[in-house]
Amino acid sequence: MRKNQVEIITIGDEILIGQIVDTNSAWMARELNNAGFEVHRTVSVHDNDKQIAAALNEALDKVDIVLITGGIGPTKDDMTKQTLCTFFETELVYNESVYQNIVDLFANRNLQINELTKNQAYVPKCSDIIQNKAGTAPILWFNKSEKVVVAMPGVPYEMQLAMSNDILPRLLERFRTSVLIHKTIQVYGYSESALALKIADWENALPQNIRLAYLPNLAVIKLRLSGVSDEASGLEFTLNRQIESLKEMLGSAIFAYEDVSMEQLIADLLSDQHKTIATAESCTGGYVAHRITAIPGSSRYFRGAVTAYSNDLKISLLGVDRNDLEHEGAVSKTIVEQMAKGARTYLKTDIAIATSGIAGPDGGTDEKPVGSVWISVSTKNETRSRLFRFGNIRNINIQRATQAAFLMLREMLVR
Amino acid sequence: MRKNQVEIITIGDEILIGQIVDTNSAWMARELNNAGFEVHRTVSVHDNDKQIAAALNEALDKVDIVLITGGIGPTKDDMTKQTLCTFFETELVYNESVYQNIVDLFANRNLQINELTKNQAYVPKCSDIIQNKAGTAPILWFNKSEKVVVAMPGVPYEMQLAMSNDILPRLLERFRTSVLIHKTIQVYGYSESALALKIADWENALPQNIRLAYLPNLAVIKLRLSGVSDEASGLEFTLNRQIESLKEMLGSAIFAYEDVSMEQLIADLLSDQHKTIATAESCTGGYVAHRITAIPGSSRYFRGAVTAYSNDLKISLLGVDRNDLEHEGAVSKTIVEQMAKGARTYLKTDIAIATSGIAGPDGGTDEKPVGSVWISVSTKNETRSRLFRFGNIRNINIQRATQAAFLMLREMLVR
Secondary structure (H helix, E strand, C coil): CCCCEEEEEEECHHHHCCCCCCHHHHHHHHHHHHCCCEEEEEEEECCCHHHHHHHHHHHHHHCCEEEEECCCCCCCCCCHHHHHHHHCCCCEEECHHHHHHHHHHHHHHCCCCCHHHHHCCEEECCCEEECCCCCCCCEEEEEECCEEEEEECCCHHHHHHHHHHHHHHHHHHHHCCCEEEEEEEEEECCCHHHHHHHCHHHHHCCCCCEEEEEEEECCEEEEEEEEEECCHHHHHHHHHHHHHHHHHHHHHHEEECCCCCHHHHHHHHHHHCCCCEEEEECCCCCHHHHHHHCCCCHHHCEEEEEEECCHHHHHHHHCCCHHHHHHHCCCCHHHHHHHHHHHHHHCCCCEEEEEEECCCCCCCCCCCCCCEEEEEEECCCCEEEEEEECCCCHHHHHHHHHHHHHHHHHHHHHC | CCCCEEEEEEECHHHHCCCCCCHHHHHHHHHHHHCCCEEEEEEEECCCHHHHHHHHHHHHHHCCEEEEECCCCCCCCCCHHHHHHHHCCCCEEECHHHHHHHHHHHHHHCCCCCHHHHHHHEEECCCEEECCCCCCCCEEEEEECCEEEEEECCCHHHHHHHHHHHHHHHHHHHCCCCEEEEEEEEEECCCHHHHHHHCHHHHHCCCCCEEEEEEEECCEEEEEEEEEECCHHHHHHHHHHHHHHHHHHHHHHEEECCCCCHHHHHHHHHHHCCCCEEEEECCCCCHHHHHHHCCCCHHHCEEEEEEECCHHHHHHHHCCCHHHHHHHCCCCHHHHHHHHHHHHHHCCCCEEEEEEECCCCCCCCCCCCCCEEEEEEECCCCEEEEEEECCCCHHHHHHHHHHHHHHHHHHHHHC
16 A cells, blocks of 8 residues: 555535535645645545445545545534544544634624534544634544544635645645655647647656646646655756756747746736736626736736626727727627727726627627637737637636636737 | 445546546436436546456445446546456457447548547447447446446546436336435525524424435525435425425525526526616626626626726726725725716616625735625615625635625515
């Protein structure tokens, strides 16, 4: 048995009737992989004591680390805590620090503590407690011989906070033996298979201790190099040399040398250049603005946005010409450029992004089928516009258009 | 062992490194549940013969029906077909009808058949073959004593086509199932524990064949009642009677009697009442508009949005009073109401939503800590505003504020 193998158990009837998609497993798997752990398998079971215990037994037969999410809420359908007590032959005891954590949390939210909430402060006697910074259910950490079982809440952001701040660091301290380094570069302008063909010889010649993963998402492919070694500086050197080779092959198709979000990349460029931005959105319906403002501190460079779904708002709020609108239609180069320039003028920014298209599923014509999106980025000196043809799925079209707009903006900022 | 229990096994390294989210399990679980089957659990394993065989053995110990997706493609990393041959002590044989299916498929797509594709026509001798109408990998159906194992491709739409057209009908024919009915109602204004206390007596008195689940998300709790019976109409009656009791206890805290999204609920109300809407957003940065426009056809009631991050855009685009802004600050009742009224006027709608707050993580003061958000909903006859105190996490605050705005809007629409 390898020392760094993990099994993930997600608990909840809602998963097994298909009411929710289990995104916790994927999130945890990705983070664990990045930290050098290997996920052996994932299992989803009902809120049922026998099933939970069986899954736990099977997992501990195979791996050293078992991570559990779900079923530790205050209500009757949540069985995990009681099942863990039975499993570890212990009992629930009152924990004052957990209670205090709940008191603080509720005070912030102006909520009253009731009996059921108070029950959250009862925890298995033999478990280490990690406070939940975003909810009432504490994280329970159990040691069993050389093995570790951790039970977390199923609420995604509570789980993610605990994993990032507490659980991953503790697991790394306890289980990591060799050095693991990940390097991510981000590429655009290639399909996954075209990129794979382009770098095939290089990929085949990678040293044994370096693995490559392709992580495609919308128009972008992340290439992740993961190296394992006994020693950090030599590994760092080897990885950097491999990335130099990639740079020679791919040139300007590489737009980032770290695993950073597109909106953070844009944020850094705009901040560095002391430039302000606005958006004028039609088909993206505010999503570009939402992505920009997801970054803390975005008010330094983001001034505002106009989502002009209706044509007369394109005229009144963005100064689009009524005649042009009638003749060329909203989904046209003329209009998207007027929207971008209008936003720059009316919202008084250095740069503006505009989108106008047919997100679908209906509203397409032969000439302008669903998925047709015009995007324009305008600065004082230059306005660039491009027509994209995406697919038929509304939310994917909105995401793709936003990604494409960010890539166009970035190109204009890095020259 | 119940006759209608299913275990789902999804196969693929990409699931266990978190590169993709396993949406197949949720889709299958939902369809199976609707057809009266119960998903006992789901397991995801690597493309590894030992793991696949182990999962299969464990599943067949517990249930009569095992559904497998993934790992039956043509490339080197796909192990499922060979593993199934070993498991069922059989061998691969050439199947002309599968080959013909591939030939037809490729002809339609103008593709050449290569050696790897031809291998898809080799199938386990003892399996029933179900043709894949959308891809090259045939569906393999195995009978083992009274039990059934089905292997399907992992490509979602290929799996979905086969499930809907072939596998579910065959399973229904073969396994007599009892009726399973789910009812969801949605509640707001309660914490999970407060709600549990409120309905404790009712919950404890539920008939044996009805189960209750709490599904909290942001400010909303979904209550799901799941009933099992031999007979549909009686069960339907029983469930409806239970929901009537809930209605008596919870009254207007119930805002939906189906499992529908908040933006769809709003969409239906606005469409029915022929009302138009706009948003004026500060701290939510366009997210309210994005959620509204995620619904197909939203252009019928949504006219547009102004995201006014900077104060002078609040003045120029929404008509907020400069003096009031200076004296009361942007995060105040006065300003959020002026934003809402301004949006209604300038964007010419019946209703407007406005948000102004401190999303965080920085920017808070003693008086207005991070997480303070004013929300206003304004119609021609009435403007309602409320101050919320959320937490410290930026993206959660944005989501909570949006949810709260929708709930306020809904309250004003349903009167």
